[in-house]
Amino acid sequence: MVDIKSYEEKADLLKALAHPVRLCIVHGLMENQCNVNKMTTCLEMPQSTVSQQLGILRSKGIIKGKRQGTEICYEVVNDQVKQIVSLILDNELDFNNKQEDE
Structure with a gap:
């Protein structure tokens, strides 16, 4: 039997990353x-x-x-998200480099 709950959790992470500003924030952090x-x-x-x-x-x-002190510094703490963002952005960079070579 498929555990739909685990898919829902993964989908929630992907939804959070689906917004360009949030993706940019995560990448920067x-x-x-x-x-x-x-x-x-x-x-x-x-x-x-x-x-x-x-x-x-x-x-x-x-x-x-x-x-x-008086400020709050943010950091990415979810290792799965780090892997996803790295994969997305690394592939984007590779794709852009291949287009420039052609």
Whole structure:
């Protein structure tokens, strides 16, 4: 018998990554921990928008925030998500390089 619950959990992770801003945030956080102010500047978006996207990622267990003084720095804590994002972006880079070679 198929365990649909495990598929639902994976689908929820993929849904969270399906938004371009959230995918960008996760990719950036895989490189470096960051606070909301830096993300707001980098993404050129209002803090409310960035905070909303962070809330979704937090609720799915993809990122976690750690208080550092008066700020909260975020990091990616889900290893499956790290693998998925790396796979997606590595393939995109490989595809772009192949097109340039032709």
